[in-house]
Amino acid sequence: MKKAYAINAGLVLTLFAVITLLFHLGILNRFHNGLILLVCINIILAVSLNLSAGFLGQLVLGHAAFMAVGAYAAAIFSKYITGSEIGLSGTPLLIVALILGGLAAAVAGIIIGVPALRLRGDYIAIITLGFGLIVQSLINYFRTYTGGAQGLLGIPRLTNFNNAYFIVVITVLVLVCLIRSRHGRAMIAIREDEIAAEASGISTVYYKILGFTVSAFFAGVAGGLYAHYLAMLDSRAFGFSYSIELLVIVVLGGLGSFTGAIVAAVVLTLLPEILREFQQYRMLVYAIMLIAMMIFRPKGLMGTYEFSVFGIFDKCKKVFVKFKRKGAQ
């Protein structure tokens, strides 16, 4: 098991080194840099939404709103710090701002989650949807702090590939550890059968709120990254359609698979850039994909499959053994 950790860490660092090298060689330019940052942000969002939608089985339709809360909290904080005497700048400032943004989103998650998650059924979907609209209308109302419809400008540009990459790695690591722990198993049990889980002594409300809050926290972190990448915020960016786009990523990748969420986030962020002339049809295709997916393969493309180095070795071994046996016959 220790060996697997070492191999995974090695792979993560190699990928980082390769991309950095490509930047230095000039193969990847500024445009690619922006795209890669967007991929990083979408991976965090997809993975965190997967925690609440995939592992916990709660349909969250306002993930972009948690992102907005985090984005505005982090941006207002770092704008204030940059303008003041406190000598905090660069990545340390970004990290403090992200944690603050995450906490703000988590608090919003608790406020929304407590009434919604006490109930069974679809209420969480509609409450998070409503929450998204509330957040947008509040952002427009408190325009002295948030810039309202004009947008919040002058946010320090702190996000770069170096820090964004490792924030993605940390996010995925934390969430994977959470799901593999006792708490994670409790959450999966709730998804599989809420009544049976409750009968087995799992406090369903507690775990639902825990999962939901952690998910909101990381959405807030992603929002903070987004704010410090674009250097400006517009409330319209965090609308219902962005929440749906995130849901499409998670559903397509596999409800309950980190690998699936990451792969789908990468593909669905890069694909629209490649197929620019079909921009108009993108949401239409997403809609058809959602319906077809639910009817023919409700678990998503990856299902609950997770990538692991040793899993691939084992599979190769099994195939090899099978061939050998066939040969012996």
Added chain:
Amino acid sequence: MFEMFVSHLINGLQIGSIYALIALGYTMVYGIVKLINFAHGDVIMVGAFIILFLVTGAGIPFIPAVLTAMAGCALLGVLMEKIAYKPLRNATRLSALITAIGVSLFLQNAFLVRFSPNPRPFPRPAISGSLNLFGDVSISYLALVTIVVSAVMMILLHFFVKGTKMGKAMRAVSEDSGAACLMGINVNNTIAVTFAVGSALAAVGSALYASTYPQVEPFMGLQMGLKAFVAAVLGGIGIIPGAMLGGILLGIVESMTKAYISTQLSDAVVYGILIIVLLLKPSGLMGKTTGEKV
């Protein structure tokens, strides 16, 4: 002061009765298949487009156009159910809900691609003038027509559900579809009729809504549908009188917020009420709490 209050109340009643009409569609479908039909809001949009094309394109008078739109929306509702929801009747609720969102997105974007996002003027019927009630208070004929038409529709629905054989079948299926099936009720047909009736009511709602706010565009159903859904939850989802009460209450609250607090905050207040109601009385104002069956 009092006159202003009464006129805001009338505004609230006008928009609230439209909410109620649309909320009925949500509540009936939820009562029978336990599904939040997210695409219901977009049925409103389709209805408005049908009326627009019939009146401006084909020159058909308004009332026949509305009747055609009712038939068209009913057909759309049945198609929606047969193509997207029926294969998922025994799937998890998450899958069914995601499908409903998919259907909603599909309708919005199909209309967006076909008819462009620019709003078009709605050919509203020429109802002008107003009726003087007392003092300075008057009610516009449009508001009066809206309220009366909604009330008539609700009364008709009440008699349909309580008085006819089909209505009885609908109530039986929503109570226990398995037992209803054993009693010889055709469950599939009953569900299809529920979708049809709900969608036809949405078409009437869309005619009234578009006459009040005369603009037709592919995303017009989204906000309207959400508010109608909030109304359904407020009254107690799955309960027909609850949807009527919830709709009218929501309309009045919204109109009062816009008048006395802030226009920008009206959405926040509406959804805030939803959260508070679910916190205090999760089954809605007229709902009964039921035990969980294992």
